[in-house]
Amino acid sequence: MVRRNLGQSTRSIYMGLASISLTLHILMAFFCLSVLQSACILPTSSSSTSSSVPRIDPVSHASSSSSASSSSNKQQTNHQHGERQKPNVGTFDHKGNGSFNEDTEKEKKLIGAGKMIANERGRSKLKELFKHSLYNLPRPELQQYDWLLRLKTDAEAEETESEEKTKGDPITSGSDWQSTSEEEGYDKVTWTREKETHPPWLRFHLGISRWELYDRKDLNLAQLTHYLATQRILGAVQKKGGTQLKLLVSFPNYGQALLKPMRQSRDAETDVNLFYFSDFERHNAEIAAFHLDRVMGFNRIPPVVGRLINVTKDIRETTTDERLSRTFFTSPAGNVCFYGQCEYYCSTEHPVCGRPDVLEVSLATMLPDLSLAPRRSWRSPWRRSYSRTKLAQWEKDPAYCDTVKTTPPYNRGTRLVDLIDMAVLDFLMSNMDRHHYETFEDFGNETFLLHLDNGRAFGRHSQDEPSILAPLAQCCRIRRSTLLRLRLLSHPDFRLSDVMRESLAQDPLTAMAPLLSEPHLSALNRRLETVLGVVQTCQDRNEDVVYNDLDQYDYQQLEDNP
Numbered sequence: 143m144v145r146r147n148l149g150q151s152t153r154s155i156y157m158g159l160a161s162i163s164l165t166l167h168i169l170m171a172f173f174c175l176s177v178l179q180s181a182c183i184l185p186t187s188s189s190s191t192s193s194s195v196p197r198i199d200p201v202s203h204a205s206s207s208s209s210a211s212s213s214s215n216k217q218q219t220n221h222q223h224g225e226r227q228k229p230n231v232g233t234f235d236h237k238g239n240g241s242f243n244e245d246t247e248k249e250k251k252l253i254g255a256g257k258m259i260a261n262e263r264g265r266s267k268l269k270e271l272f273k274h275s276l277y278n279l280p281r282p283e284l285q286q287y288d289w290l291l292r293l294k295t296d297a298e299a300e301e302t303e304s305e306e307k308t309k310g311d312p313i314t315s316g317s318d319w320q321s322t323s324e325e326e327g328y329d330k331v332t333w334t335r336e337k338e339t340h341p342p343w344l345r346f347h348l349g350i351s352r353w354e355l356y357d358r359k360d361l362n363l364a365q366l367t368h369y370l371a372t373q374r375i376l377g378a379v380q381k382k383g384g385t386q387l388k389l390l391v392s393f394p395n396y397g398q399a400l401l402k403p404m405r406q407s408r409d410a411e412t413d414v415n416l417f418y419f420s421d422f423e424r425h426n427a428e429i430a431a432f433h434l435d436r437v438m439g440f441n442r443i444p445p446v447v448g449r450l451i452n453v454t455k456d457i458r459e460t461t462t463d464e465r466l467s468r469t470f471f472t473s474p475a476g477n478v479c480f481y482g483q484c485e486y487y488c489s490t491e492h493p494v495c496g497r498p499d500v501l502e503v504s505l506a507t508m509l510p511d512l513s514l515a516p517r518r519s520w521r522s523p524w525r526r527s528y529s530r531t532k533l534a535q536w537e538k539d540p541a542y543c544d545t546v547k548t549t550p551p552y553n554r555g556t557r558l559v560d561l562i563d564m565a566v567l568d569f570l571m572s573n574m575d576r577h578h579y580e581t582f583e584d585f586g587n588e589t590f591l592l593h594l595d596n597g598r599a600f601g602r603h604s605q606d607e608p609s610i611l612a613p614l615a616q617c618c619r620i621r622r623s624t625l626l627r628l629r630l631l632s633h634p635d636f637r638l639s640d641v642m643r644e645s646l647a648q649d650p651l652t653a654m655a656p657l658l659s660e661p662h663l664s665a666l667n668r669r670l671e672t673v674l675g676v677v678q679t680c681q682d683r684n685e686d687v688v689y690n691d692l693d694q695y696d697y698q699q700l701e702d703n704p
């Protein structure tokens with residue numbers, strides 16, 4: 143009896159002690175979460191923020207900070223920002239160090255750290271990227287002949303004027319130009335030698351050099367895109383050349399742009415049964431390609447901006463193009479539609495329609511007129527056969543590049559690595575339609591390649607097209623600056639998808655919907671890893687893969703101490 147009572151009281155003492163201990167634990171947990179939360183996390187995360195110094199080599203960076211960010215820490219960070227677990231992106235070990243799994247684990251940990259840096263400090267990954275030394279390589283000073291256009295000297299201008307009383311063109315007709323034309327709607331302008339008097343499109347033309355289409359840091363770029371996105375549209379005519387419908391629009395200060403309309407919803411994936419040459423052109427692909435090319439540091443695509451136009455006011459009522467205006471109609475749903483005249487998809491079955499007359503379009507800055515700056519069109523050695531049955535030579539011959547390498551202009555200078563840069567860009571955005579490329583004739587063979595016509599890019603995010611990388615895979619050659627930038631963009635502190643999302647957010651059409659959906663952005667990361675993998679495979683088998691365009695720089699330092 144006594145023993146039973148004793149046993150009961152001992153049990154209740156134990157129970158009491160247990161509940162006190164439980165309460166104390168709960169209290170401690172609350173205390174830790176509410177008051178000491180930062181202290182609970184900070185010792186590791188603060189050291190991981192030191193990885194905000196951007197580095198290129200993902201492997202060495204990962205190992206230097208892996209001890210600093212434990213996996214629980216990573217989860218906490220991701221949880222704090224309500225992020226989903228990122229997909230496994232590390233499919234290749236670009237440097238041949240460490241094993242596949244180890245690297246992806248390290249990389250995954252860093253994704254948390256990288257995000258935290260970007261979000262908590264409100265830093266812009268894009269700004270950080272563009273601050274990196276790889277995006278600020280000193281360039282040799284440009285000589286007069288390295289500029290595509292220049293204003294004439296007074297003497298030259300006088301000479302020309304006396305020779306022929308040319309009218310109209312601001313550059314051929316001397317250094318000063320006044321619009322004498324009384325054409326309705328055009329601005330009355332006086333352009334002098336002073337840059338401030340020039341409209342943004344003219345400043346863009348005057349800024350084209352032998353090595354790039356524009357200087358990314360030129361403040362005029364923002365003015366140019368703003369101008370394209372907001373100026374009143376004075377006229378629109380069909381633009382000849384190519385196979386699909388596109389318009390040439392004019393603005394009051396004599397600027398022009400190439401317009402491609404939205405023809406399908408942003409997320410429509412290319413029909414698997416369509417050949418690439420039958421694929422619709424996409425306005426958002428033109429915009430995204432410009433951003434991707436800029437993010438790659440190439441600067442070889444004319445600036446493109448998205449805009450909402452009014453089909454009736456901006457096209458139907460302004461056009462002088464009879465062939466275009468004949469194709470306007472009102473659809474059964476009451477929307478204003480047109481289809482124009484061209485080879486593909488210019489029929490009532492494939493109309494371009496407003497809602498009821500509002501339409502999303504892309505507007506690409508026009509390059510200088512061909513009479514001022516003639517361009518040469520080159521057939522790509524890796525162009526597709528454009529036949530439903532035939533294969534191109536490069537698809538049948540694995541040693542195809544040996545022939546290309548010895549054939550002018552690919553046997554000298556940078557032409558081959560320029561073409562490979564273009565293949566990398568096209569693979570990232572899955573553009574199979576690069577049958578030709580252009581260069582400015584006046585620069586001869588020592589110049590960059592224009593990446594025009596990107597309307598068939600970004601058609602499919604669920605599939606990649608390895609054959610686009612054939613120039614890289616078959617030639618096993620790549621510019622060092624391109625390779626280092628690719629590595630940088632695969633680093634979590636930058637991450638191609640993140641910088642692209644940020645860059646595209648600058649476009650006005652983002653207000654309607656993101657210009658590239660998340661699956662397309664993830665596809666960019668996946669494809670970037672594939673490119674790095676192809677380079678690694680090349681390096682495993684060959685020497686001399688990297689073309690050293692950073693000769694005069696200490697690229698080791700560029701890589702290690704950004």
Ligand SMILES: Nc1ncnc2c1ncn2[C@@H]1O[C@H](COP(=O)(O)OP(=O)(O)OP(=O)(O)O)[C@@H](O)[C@H]1O
Nearest residue numbers: 383384385386400444506507508509575594595597
């Ligand atoms: N920004 C630009 N400024 C001046 N000319 C341009 C510009 N963009 C394209 N062009 C010219 O217009 C031509 C047709 O444009 P584009 O290639 O985009 O048409 P497309 O219908 O897509 O062609 P394709 O059907 O061959 O793919 C190009 O070959 C190029 O010479």
Ligand SMILES: [Mn+2]
Nearest residue numbers: 575595597598
């Ligand atoms: Mn095209």
